[in-house]
Amino acid sequence: MKKNMNLRAVSAIGALALGTISATATTAEVDTERTIGLVVVSFYTSVYETKYMEECPRGLAIGNDEIWWKSLEPGIRDELTNGGDIEPVTGTRRAMSAKRGPNGEDVCAIPTIVQDPPHKTVQGSISYGMDLDGLSEGAATPKTCSHKNFTSPDGQAGIDNQMYRLLGCTFGWRDSGYVETNANGELIDTSQGVILIEVSDVDDKHNDGDVTVRMYRANDVFPKGAQGNVLPYASYRVHDIPGYGNAAKGRIVDGVLSTDPIEAFLPYYGNLTHSEIHLRDMRMELDLEASEDRAKGIIAGYRDVENFWSYFRKGGYMAVTGQFSCPSMYVAAHELADGYPDPETGECTALSSSYTIETIPAFIIRPEQDDLKTSEVIAMPDTMQLATRGE
Amino acid sequence: MIYLKNILRTVLLSAMAFTVSACGEDEPLTEGTEPKLRRLTEQQYRNSISDVFGGNIIVAGRFDPLERIDGLLALGASSATITPAALERYEAMARSIALQVVDEENRKVLVSCAPAASNTRDDACANTFISSVGKFLFRRPLTGSEQTLYTNLSGAGAEGLGDFYQGLGYGLTGLMVSPKFLYINETAAPAPDGLHQLDGYSKASRLSFLLWNTTPDAVLLDAAAAGELDTKDGLEKQFNRMMTSSRVEHGVASFFEDMLEFERFDILEKDPVIYPAFILNVTEDAKEQTLRTLTQVLIEDKSDYRDIFTTRKTFISGDLGPIYRVPIENPEGWVPYEFPEASPWAGIQTHLSFQALFSHPGKSSPTLRGQAVRESLLCQKIPEPPGDVDFADFNDDANQINKTARQRLDVHNKEASCAGCHKLMDPIGLAMETFDGAGQLRTTENGVKIDTSGELDGITYENAVGLGQALRQNASAPACFTNRLYAYGTGHSPTRSERQWMGYLEGKFAAAGYRVPELLMEMVLSDAFYRVVPPSLDTNTADAGIISAKETKL
Numbered sequence: 001m002k003k004n005m006n007l008r009a010v011s012a013i014g015a016l017a018l019g020t021i022s023a024t025a026t027t028a029e030v031d032t033e034r035t036i037g038l039v040v041v042s043f044y045t046s047v048y049e050t051k052y053m054e055e056c057p058r059g060l061a062i063g064n065d066e067i068w069w070k071s072l073e074p075g076i077r078d079e080l081t082n083g084g085d086i087e088p089v090t091g092t093r094r095a096m097s098a099k100r101g102p103n104g105e106d107v108c109a110i111p112t113i114v115q116d117p118p119h120k121t122v123q124g125s126i127s128y129g130m131d132l133d134g135l136s137e138g139a140a141t142p143k144t145c146s147h148k149n150f151t152s153p154d155g156q157a158g159i160d161n162q163m164y165r166l167l168g169c170t171f172g173w174r175d176s177g178y179v180e181t182n183a184n185g186e187l188i189d190t191s192q193g194v195i196l197i198e199v200s201d202v203d204d205k206h207n208d209g210d211v212t213v214r215m216y217r218a219n220d221v222f223p224k225g226a227q228g229n230v231l232p233y234a235s236y237r238v239h240d241i242p243g244y245g246n247a248a249k250g251r252i253v254d255g256v257l258s259t260d261p262i263e264a265f266l267p268y269y270g271n272l273t274h275s276e277i278h279l280r281d282m283r284m285e286l287d288l289e290a291s292e293d294r295a296k297g298i299i300a301g302y303r304d305v306e307n308f309w310s311y312f313r314k315g316g317y318m319a320v321t322g323q324f325s326c327p328s329m330y331v332a333a334h335e336l337a338d339g340y341p342d343p344e345t346g347e348c349t350a351l352s353s354s355y356t357i358e359t360i361p362a363f364i365i366r367p368e369q370d371d372l373k374t375s376e377v378i379a380m381p382d383t384m385q386l387a388t389r390g391e
Numbered sequence: 392m393i394y395l396k397n398i399l400r401t402v403l404l405s406a407m408a409f410t411v412s413a414c415g416e417d418e419p420l421t422e423g424t425e426p427k428l429r430r431l432t433e434q435q436y437r438n439s440i441s442d443v444f445g446g447n448i449i450v451a452g453r454f455d456p457l458e459r460i461d462g463l464l465a466l467g468a469s470s471a472t473i474t475p476a477a478l479e480r481y482e483a484m485a486r487s488i489a490l491q492v493v494d495e496e497n498r499k500v501l502v503s504c505a506p507a508a509s510n511t512r513d514d515a516c517a518n519t520f521i522s523s524v525g526k527f528l529f530r531r532p533l534t535g536s537e538q539t540l541y542t543n544l545s546g547a548g549a550e551g552l553g554d555f556y557q558g559l560g561y562g563l564t565g566l567m568v569s570p571k572f573l574y575i576n577e578t579a580a581p582a583p584d585g586l587h588q589l590d591g592y593s594k595a596s597r598l599s600f601l602l603w604n605t606t607p608d609a610v611l612l613d614a615a616a617a618g619e620l621d622t623k624d625g626l627e628k629q630f631n632r633m634m635t636s637s638r639v640e641h642g643v644a645s646f647f648e649d650m651l652e653f654e655r656f657d658i659l660e661k662d663p664v665i666y667p668a669f670i671l672n673v674t675e676d677a678k679e680q681t682l683r684t685l686t687q688v689l690i691e692d693k694s695d696y697r698d699i700f701t702t703r704k705t706f707i708s709g710d711l712g713p714i715y716r717v718p719i720e721n722p723e724g725w726v727p728y729e730f731p732e733a734s735p736w737a738g739i740q741t742h743l744s745f746q747a748l749f750s751h752p753g754k755s756s757p758t759l760r761g762q763a764v765r766e767s768l769l770c771q772k773i774p775e776p777p778g779d780v781d782f783a784d785f786n787d788d789a790n791q792i793n794k795t796a797r798q799r800l801d802v803h804n805k806e807a808s809c810a811g812c813h814k815l816m817d818p819i820g821l822a823m824e825t826f827d828g829a830g831q832l833r834t835t836e837n838g839v840k841i842d843t844s845g846e847l848d849g850i851t852y853e854n855a856v857g858l859g860q861a862l863r864q865n866a867s868a869p870a871c872f873t874n875r876l877y878a879y880g881t882g883h884s885p886t887r888s889e890r891q892w893m894g895y896l897e898g899k900f901a902a903a904g905y906r907v908p909e910l911l912m913e914m915v916l917s918d919a920f921y922r923v924v925p926p927s928l929d930t931n932t933a934d935a936g937i938i939s940a941k942e943t944k945l
Binding site for chain 1: 661663664666667668669670709710712713716717718719720721722723
């Protein structure tokens with residue numbers, strides 16, 4: 001009487017991405033006792049700020065917009081502002097400000113086409129993040145380039161976070177800055193690029209020396225409450241796009257989860273731009289008991305510079321809203337890169353990075369589930385239109 | 392004179408009872424009630440329009456609420472009137488529906504003939520259309536005068552508007568504002584045993600609205616026309632056919648919507664600050680969860696009716712998942728789900744629908760929940776509270792001494808005028824206190840562990856699951872269901888003369904292992920279900936007057 005639709009439409013995740021995954025769970029079998037499911041509801045580049053911007057003694061980065069404006073002849077400025085009577089804030093102007101290559105090229109798409117003033121970077125000594133290279137000093141190693149280490153706010157030396165050095169004095173990434181605030185708003189509004197974290201093989205949710213951690217891309221939207229808040233304990237199917245789900249070994253100590261490094265790809269969507277975060281030596285430190293229904297912590301690793309830049313290449317308008325120069329930042333990103341030197345040039349290709357995340361509890365539904373009780377979707381019977389046409 | 396008639400009827404009934412008994416049939420004879428004039432409920436109206444014209448026809452409008460009588464809106468429908476304002480709304484809806492039916496796209500499917508000319512009347516084509524849809528709207532073939540009336544109305548409209556289809560829309564509007572559509576108008580006919588029963592078309596309507604909650608289909612009307620519904624075999628054939636249709640789930644769901652007071656969902660509100668997860672989708676899905684569970688358990692699985700108080704089987708949607716805190720394989724749809732053995736959910740009384748419906752906007756209510764169990768599930772009427780009742784103690788949520796509802800109710804119930812009724816309700820409702828006002832699980836209230844122990848009619852329990860076991864063992868539960876189902880189907884509460892019949896029906900239900908399809912069959916194959924006495928008022932004449940007035944206006 002009821003029409004059933006088989007859930008098999010959700011195909012299996014690529015074997016490569018899943019690595020050694022073989023055990024899968026049905027809905028009824030999602031082992032809530034031995035599995036911790038989390039969904040990321042807040043994802044910010046870790047930026048340590050002081051009240052008086054002591055970390056940015058040279059001030060904030062100069063905006064693409066400012067450079068462009070200064071380059072204009074007075075007559076053009078008059079034209080764009082109706083003789084100075086209106087703010088030049090039209091869409092045309094935004095597009096124009098990025099297209100200031102010699103032949104109108106977009107300087108975010110081709111950041112080397114013009115030479116802008118040097119990017120303003122963090123000069124402070126304190127940063128969030130992790131010690132990725134295991135060295136208290138930032139000397140070069142076969143896997144890293146020479147760099148300056150930070151000390152964490154709680155005093156841990158050897159913090160590697162060149163991404164913070166790059167972005168920490170750029171308005172868009174600072175507290176209340178548009179770029180990250182907007183991206184997080186879009187994350188919640190659109191449910192795109194949602195990261196799932198699955199901690200399995202958990203015997204003790206407070207202390208367990210051997211757990212397995214995987215991160216996925218969600219295929220379902222955030223359910224929201226009456227006040228727009230994302231509801232905890234919702235179910236999310238894992239997206240079948242290959243590339244996610246590498247397993248990391250981890251442990252829980254006094255409610256804090258930490259993992260061994262792995263290479264990971266994380267989905268990302270922000271500022272109308274689909275992207276992907278590629279982190280090598282990625283590890284996580286997450287306080288699972290930070291507050292009721294909310295875990296907090298950081299994800300750190302080496303982010304490939306070109307992978308990082310693809311975000312700007314696609315979302316050029318951020319150069320206006322984020323107040324930075326694409327050419328300046330691109331040059332600085334390469335200069336500050338401290339991980340994974342190119343075998344031929346010796347130049348590092350990745351930036352040590354840290355992202356501050358918050359999660360809420362979730363049920364993670366992986367495909368390949370095979371329980372008749374739960375693998376079928378029941379559709380309501382079709383509308384009854386029988387009388388005049390015969391049943 | 393009426394007194395003498397009743398005496399004669401009683402004598403006749405006694406004689407007939409003897410005769411029936413002598414024939415070996417054991418169904419107690421009933422006296423019957425007058426045929427009913429039952430206003431279509433909103434869902435019956437919508438289902439009828441959808442079935443006659445298709446699901447793409449939009450029914451836009453507001454329906455007057457029905458009064459709940461003896462626990463059912465269906466009984467309120469038997470005494471519901473149509474106010475002038477409501478009639479105007481019906482007319483607006485009818486016009487809107489008619490315009491959709493005859494629009495350029497739909498007419499190709501819904502109007503089986505084509506007029507000779509589209510800019511004027513074509514009585515032959517109009518007659519065909521009126522005849523074909525009229526019998527589904529009136530649930531019987533139109534009489535000759537009715538046929539002429541609506542055909543002429545269509546023709547006059549076509550001439551006036553210079554458009555055949557617009558005229559047809561006028562005729563159709565007339566059909567849909569007629570009380571013969573808006574009311575299920577039952578007719579008495581002589582029965583072979585010398586008493587009276589419903590005529591075939593009225594039987595068809597009772598069957599169809601009970602089992603499908605919609606107008607009879609063509610097969611059922613044909614069976615009525617052929618007199619097949621006057622025989623057990625004919626009834627059984629139709630019953631079996633109808634029970635295999637997916638529509639029966641709508642019928643059963645509609646009954647339970649009524650029995651469980653689900654119309655209250657339309658006005659249910661929760662404080663979004665206190666219960667942020669209780670959003671509109673949750674409200675809708677909560678209702679559907681319980682209805683899906685009931686139809687699955689009772690119709691699909693053909694389980695014991697009493698299992699509805701203990702079953703862990705249910706359905707969960709993506710929006711309900713966060714409330715129940717359970718994983719859902721497909722958050723976009725509904726999935727069958729079985730709560731684990733140790734979980735606090737078993738039985739519909741633990742469902743979100745029940746918990747949220749019988750709570751306050753910002754807090755739970757053991758009293759409302761207990762009252763609902765008593766009245767809706769056990770058919771036990773709780774007296775209205777006295778007018779001067781003081782709720783101050785119970786509502787004092789900030790009380791640092793009496794932190795739980797149980798403690799506050801204990802204080803409240805020190806009032807002798809309150810204690811009597813609260814003893815009936817509170818022990819039931821307190822068993823469900825681990826569900827907050829939005830039906831979400833909790834273990835403490837204001838930091839104090841919640842005590843859910845209690846007792847129902849001599850059976851003690853520790854929690855809401857135990858309460859379900861107690862309900863399952865309570866003889867009033869299946870008796871209540873039988874009573875409500877019969878009342879829902881016939882449009883009247885069982886009368887004094889039907890007491891023996893109801894006892895008989897309950898016995899049959901028990902003997903059938905409390906299987907609902909068997910109960911339905913026993914009911915719809917019985918004589919009692921269709922037994923009537925001739926009406927004391929000539930309702931046909933009265934209706935004709937209403938029709939004339941309305942149709943003159945058109």
